Amino acid sequence: MSTITAEKKTKGFVENGLFPSNEVMLDLKQLKKVYPTPKGDYVVLEDLNLQIRKEEFVTIIGHSGCGKTTMLSMIAGLNPISGGNISVLGRHIKGPGPDRGVIFQAPSLMPWMTSLQNVLLGVNQVFPDATKAQRNDIAKYYLQKVGLEDAFNKRASDLSQGMQQRVGIARAFAIKPKVLLLDEPFGMLDSLTRGELQDTLIDIWNKEKITAVMITHDVDEAIFLADRVVMMTSGPRAKIGDVLNIDFERPRTRKTVLEHDDYYKYRKHLIDFLEH
Numbered sequence: 001m002s003t004i005t006a007e008k009k010t011k012g013f014v015e016n017g018l019f020p021s022n023e024v025m026l027d028l029k030q031l032k033k034v035y036p037t038p039k040g041d042y043v044v045l046e047d048l049n050l051q052i053r054k055e056e057f058v059t060i061i062g063h064s065g066c067g068k069t070t071m072l073s074m075i076a077g078l079n080p081i082s083g084g085n086i087s088v089l090g091r092h093i094k095g096p097g098p099d100r101g102v103i104f105q106a107p108s109l110m111p112w113m114t115s116l117q118n119v120l121l122g123v124n125q126v127f128p129d130a131t132k133a134q135r136n137d138i139a140k141y142y143l144q145k146v147g148l149e150d151a152f153n154k155r156a157s158d159l160s161q162g163m164q165q166r167v168g169i170a171r172a173f174a175i176k177p178k179v180l181l182l183d184e185p186f187g188m189l190d191s192l193t194r195g196e197l198q199d200t201l202i203d204i205w206n207k208e209k210i211t212a213v214m215i216t217h218d219v220d221e222a223i224f225l226a227d228r229v230v231m232m233t234s235g236p237r238a239k240i241g242d243v244l245n246i247d248f249e250r251p252r253t254r255k256t257v258l259e260h261d262d263y264y265k266y267r268k269h270l271i272d273f274l275e276h
């Protein structure tokens with residue numbers, strides 16, 4: 001047990017993440033994933049236990065290939081579970097559902113459709129009983145929240161990568177999921193655009209307060225965004241190796257985070273974990 005985690009434990013952190021059930025949004029129990037390969041079964045994840053609370057922002061870090069995407073895609077219901085279970089608000093998931101929105105590294109928009117049409121694709125599916133005007137309002141509201149009020153009618157193929165990812169964020173929030181799953185959403189962006197999109201994401205999240213689980217390779221991003229940083233051990237048979245509570249007040253700015261006394265302590269803790 002690390003010093004930082006131990007310190008936080010006295011402030012209410014419960015080891016193994018066993019929180020009161022009414023606080024838990026997402027519960028991964030004894031999760032296991034096995035991929036069949038020509039050389040036999042490959043056990044990527046085993047005995048992975050993690051609870052994530054309502055309204056919590058959790059970032060996931062771990063070495064390349066340890067199984068982060070595997071875990072996230074299982075939560076999304078896009079990848080079958082080999083053992084254990086995953087529940088959202090106490091109900092075992094059986095596949096994908098509108099209670100979980102996903103943002104991938106590449107936003108995978110329909111290139112010939114406009115920003116608005118791309119966001120409406122999800123909104124129309126999830127709110128079939130709303131009027132056309134209501135659905136348009138929802139889509140436009142979120143596009144405006146991500147700073148695309150002037151690009152409703154621009155085709156996705158005419159947008160920069162950063163703007164496309166903004167549409168991806170709007171599309172995910174617009175279906176009003178309970179849980180937002182983000183798989184390295186800013187991994188392909190330059191650092192300036194990346195910083196801008198982190199700000200946009202956290203601004204909307206601050207207002208909507210949905211539970212967010214985000215994979216990142218960037219230690220600074222992991223700290224800036226998260227309430228807790230979850231560290232995965234290296235595979236095979238990866239599990240949760242450590243959890244770091246990030247106690248910075250919200251709303252946060254990059255400047256206040258960088259100037260905070262604990263910042264380099266947190267950073268060192270994560271880097272030490274990744275280097276060992």
Ligand SMILES: Nc1ncnc2c1ncn2[C@@H]1O[C@H](COP(=O)(O)OP(=O)(O)OP(=O)(O)O)[C@@H](O)[C@H]1O
Nearest residue numbers: 035036037042044063064065066067068069070071
């Ligand atoms: N469909 C599959 N069949 C067999 N092996 C797979 C399959 N998908 C992933 N793997 C293997 O499972 C392991 C975990 O992959 P995964 O993509 O989940 O890791 P990751 O931590 O997200 O990696 P990265 O950080 O590089 O994105 C890797 O060794 C990968 O090669």
